[in-house]
Amino acid sequence: MLGFLSLAAFAGLAFWRGHQPLSPEQIEIQDRVVISAPILIVLYGGDRFLAANLEAIRLAATGMHEGEVDTNYLIRAQQVVAQLNACHEDNYYLANGLLTWGGAVSEGNQVLRAAVDCRTWDYVPAFFYGINLAFFQRDIAEARRMLEVGAQRSPENAASLRKLAIMLQAETFSDEKLALNYLTQQRDSVGDPALREMLDKRVGRLRGLVTLREAKRRFELTNEALMSLNQLIDHGLLPVLPEDPVKLGYELRNGQIVLRKMNIAGMEDQP
Template sequence: MNRRGKQLPQAIALIGFSVFATVWGTRPPSDNALPTAAFDRVVPSAPVQLLMSGGDRFLAANLESIRAVATSSEAPGASEYNASFAIRARRVVAQLNPCHEDNYYHGNALLTWGGAVTEGNDLLRRATECRTWDELPPFFYGFNRYFFLHDTEGARAALETAAQRATDNAAGFRKFGIMIEAGEIKDDTVALDFLQRERTQTADPKLKGMLDKRIIRLQGLIALRAAQQRYEARFGQPLTNPKALIDSGELDAFPNDPLRIGYEFVDGRFRLKELKVAGLERP
């Protein structure tokens, strides 16, 4: 390679860094910004990362996806900050390469089941549209629309897409959709089995540890709902105040969420509380 050819990548990298430094240095102040501590991990925008990778969007997506996994942390009290970084990083990866397999797979396991339902589902929607040969993104997307959003119609449509792409499990996807429509799914048990199966199948010990926390979180929700059922059967009236489960002895204490996000009681039903990160809410 001649001298000019060797200098071209360096020039592209220098231009990319210059653009990033200019954008970062001239950004307008935000009234809705996260605390300063949350910005210890910067996520350059997709165009900036594209420049920094010499115009290779696949390389840029791979590098940012690796960084998202390598720098994630689940230290106590850091849930909001970690979610902010993970959401921003994985959103950029999806912009660069919506087909990225690790991005949608890890994003679903860690974002959706970590309280960032909307953001995790957005990764799956992009992957479903891009990976037209892959049955898993529409399956995950359909499952999430059913379990988290209680959207029966949307769940069945996504599961039908998965069935059309499936090689061996088309009948299983369609059966699952029919059972959702018929209201025959015991969603807590199915969801727990789903997470436990995902944990068993992964060989990544770090991902196993993260899924362990989500399994414990879901088990806490199951315990709350089971206690509510016992309470209502015992007293013959609906539960209106969660504290009554403690007062009546149905629970010794409310379950702890290892992700420190917690649970909420809405419209007479316990559910997983969604994570709200300042500056990242959708309009």
């Protein structure tokens, strides 16, 4: 009887409140509610893994609307899931795709960092985190460390991850000859045949860049600014243009010979 009377009182109060005029402050759209991790654990009977699963499903289903991402909601929701279960695979994938690459770099990386510490068998969080550190935060030293963590966790991908770490370091050299020397030393010092083969192609590519830039400097000593790479052949400075072992080639951009890179939509304009 007491429960029935309480329910009736609540329903009556809710009905009355629903018909009252709202103040301007109440009309403002409020942010979405995210329940804290301790309360969720209680609500789900002490099962933090169940709580993490259901919350991850909820945020995956409600974090986007008509192609727009609710970033503020996702930041809070995904951090709560990480507190419940830092190993949750869907959560770190979503955090990397929707948060880090959606503009919330530090918040997305926080979820990835927790996944790196928790998923000691999985190289992917370390790979994601390392790429983000290098691309967004320019922290090459920590990025290389994370890629090495990934390499140790995935022997089948170790060569590719270590090659990427070496290339990130090589790109920090402003002088192409110093970068070539560094890459050559790294190639000659590794014991993994697969990694050595990958680095050998990069050494050949960088050696071609050095050759082109030296020819360009000689050309411009007696001529105007170089307008086309073929001018180096026409003036007898090179018999042929160097062949790029990775098949991307070289290009003249803003008066400078550079390595042609594979373009990925949306990444070239990043600061």
